[in-house]
Amino acid sequence: xxxxxxxxxxxxxxxxxxxxxxxxxxxxxxxxxxxxxxxxxxxxxxxxxxxxxxxxxxxxxxxxxxxxxxxxxxxxxxxxxxxxxxxxxxxxxxxxxxxxxxxxxxxxxxxxxxxxxxxxxxxxxxxxxxxxxxxxxxxxxxxxxxxxxxxxxxxxxxxxxxxxxxxxxxxxxxxxxxxxxxxxxxxxxxxxxxxxxxxxxxxxxxxxxxxxxxxxxxxxxx
Amino acid sequence: xxxxxxxxxxxxxxxxxxxxxxxxxxxxxxxxxxxxxxxxxxxxxxxxxxxxxxxxxxxxxxxxxxxxxxxxxxxxxxxxxxxxxxxxxxxxxxxxxxxxxxxxxxxxxxxxxxxxxxxxxxxxxxxxxxxxxxxxxxxxxxxxxxxxxxxxxxxxxxxxxxxxxxxxxxxxxxxxxxxxxxxxxxxxxxxxxxxxxxxxxxxxxxxxxxxxxxxxxxxxxx
DNA sequence: CACCACCTTGCCACTGAGTGGCGTTTGCTT
DNA sequence: AAGCAAACGCCACTCAGTGGCAAGGTGGTG
Numbered sequence: 309x310x311x312x313x314x315x316x317x318x319x320x321x322x323x324x325x326x327x328x329x330x331x332x333x334x335x336x337x338x339x340x341x342x343x344x345x346x347x348x349x350x351x352x353x354x355x356x357x358x359x360x361x362x363x364x365x366x367x368x369x370x371x372x373x374x375x376x377x378x379x380x381x382x383x384x385x386x387x388x389x390x391x392x393x394x395x396x397x398x399x400x401x402x403x404x405x406x407x408x409x410x411x412x413x414x415x416x417x418x419x420x421x422x423x424x425x426x427x428x429x430x431x432x433x434x435x436x437x438x439x440x441x442x443x444x445x446x447x448x449x450x451x452x453x454x455x456x457x458x459x460x461x462x463x464x465x466x467x468x469x470x471x472x473x474x475x476x477x478x479x480x481x482x483x484x485x486x487x488x489x490x491x492x493x494x495x496x497x498x499x500x501x502x503x504x505x506x507x508x509x510x511x512x513x514x515x516x517x518x519x520x521x522x523x524x525x526x527x528x529x530x
Numbered sequence: 531x532x533x534x535x536x537x538x539x540x541x542x543x544x545x546x547x548x549x550x551x552x553x554x555x556x557x558x559x560x561x562x563x564x565x566x567x568x569x570x571x572x573x574x575x576x577x578x579x580x581x582x583x584x585x586x587x588x589x590x591x592x593x594x595x596x597x598x599x600x601x602x603x604x605x606x607x608x609x610x611x612x613x614x615x616x617x618x619x620x621x622x623x624x625x626x627x628x629x630x631x632x633x634x635x636x637x638x639x640x641x642x643x644x645x646x647x648x649x650x651x652x653x654x655x656x657x658x659x660x661x662x663x664x665x666x667x668x669x670x671x672x673x674x675x676x677x678x679x680x681x682x683x684x685x686x687x688x689x690x691x692x693x694x695x696x697x698x699x700x701x702x703x704x705x706x707x708x709x710x711x712x713x714x715x716x717x718x719x720x721x722x723x724x725x726x727x728x729x730x731x732x733x734x735x736x737x738x739x740x741x742x743x744x745x746x747x748x749x750x751x752x
Numbered sequence: 753c754a755c756c757a758c759c760t761t762g763c764c765a766c767t768g769a770g771t772g773g774c775g776t777t778t779g780c781t782t
Numbered sequence: 783a784a785g786c787a788a789a790c791g792c793c794a795c796t797c798a799g800t801g802g803c804a805a806g807g808t809g810g811t812g
Binding site: 398400401402403404405407439442443444446447450460463464465466470471472473474475476478479482483485486490509510513514515516517518519520521522523524 | 620622623624625626627629661664665666668669672682685686687688692693694695696697698700701704705707708712731732735736737738739740741742743744745746
């Protein structure tokens with residue numbers, strides 16, 4: 309539950325922590341590779357732990373569930389989002405939703421190390437075809453939204469009984485998930501900047517989604 | 531995955547199906563009672579099956595998981611929502627979001643039999659304090675949204691690449707979940723009409739959530 | 753360098769969810 | 783009444799996840 313993988317705290321961490329971090333990265337890497345080559349369900353934790361040469365007990369000291377290791381890159385980004393939200397300037401001229409958009413864009417750009425984008429692509433596609441992973445992903449997103457709501461209340465002087473900030477966060481999550489979907493369908497190599505572009509496009513579609521109307525096809529059914 | 535519990539198809543179903551239905555209702559009732567009295571995790575399926583005098587094998591022929599039996603009332607309503615959406619008139623003067631609101635209100639009113647409201651209250655509160663149930667609930671909602679999107683594309687002549695219908699559905703889901711939260715906090719006895727009121731209130735808050743701005747508290751942090 | 757304290761790991765045994773196979777019961781049909 | 787198919791119960795099994803305890807590595811101290 310700690311966020312030591314997001315922002316290195318200046319002085320290099322102790323050897324013990326670096327080892328822990330290496331184990332964590334090896335687990336994520338190997339897990340994403342195995343889950344992608346075969347199926348999430350057909351890869352047992354025993355097999356994964358054998359490959360990384362780690363005991364199952366250690367696995368569960370690093371991740372809370374089999375799903376969590378697959379969604380680590382996604383979760384890391386949401387943790388960075390919370391951190392970003394803590395430092396955004398409060399400006400009455402910029403709507404909450406715009407501030408949230410700024411924060412999510414800034415968060416994904418802080419992840420621009422190594423090939424985080426490749427890992428995020430893997431776990432996004434994995435989530436798209438594995439119910440258990442998708443469920444875990446949505447739950448984690450819900451927890452993050454509640455944490456972000458606390459930050460909004462504390463820093464932006466909002467009424468805790470007002471539904472609107474919470475709805476704004478839900479809409480942010482929806483837009484970001486749509487962006488991920490679009491981005492994961494791109495044929496080229498995944499980059500953070502493409503993801504940013506798709507995120508902006510999803511946000512831009514929000515106002516129209518409230519007023520959009522339909523037209524009956526030629527053969528009107530019912 | 532069938533929806534035989536939602537709308538009785540005129541002629542009374544066969545005895546075999548009525549028995550199946552009784553078993554299903556007994557399982558839901560007993561499960562909600564046990565999960566509420568104690569904890570979701572501390573009630574084993576063996577215990578639940580003993581109480582209902584049903585084999586564990588039969589349980590898994592009726593529900594796909596331990597979480598599903600707890601969320602049955604919630605899932606039934608979403609199934610009714612899909613059915614409603616199939617029959618809503620197509621009117622270019624009414625926005626998609628308004629149509630969705632109509633459908634969800636109509637769906638909850640079709641559930642107005644027995645004490646569905648009480649069961650929904652139980653499972654809403656359960657979902658609020660049980661991660662595994664909340665995750666399953668969000669996943670099921672996601673599946674429903676995709677099914678609803680198909681209906682929109684087919685009946686309302688929308689472009690499959692347009693993000694707006696999908697965002698409208700995500701916003702609907704968010705508003706309904708906020709309504710459920712508000713409703714589950716009411717001290718009085720739960721009724722469908724109160725839920726409808728809270729749903730309308732949540733929908734009414736949507737436009738404002740896009741434009742809401744914050745103000746820094748006295749001690750501006752950051 | 754030696755030693756101790758502590759954090760981390762590995763091993764073992766265990767619980768409980770979920771699945772497949774198969775023989776038996778029960779409701780439907782003619 | 784007899785035959786059929788659906789549903790059920792029982793059994794054995796896999797695998798995720800947990801608790802306890804002993805062993806090994808790490809950091810700090812004299």
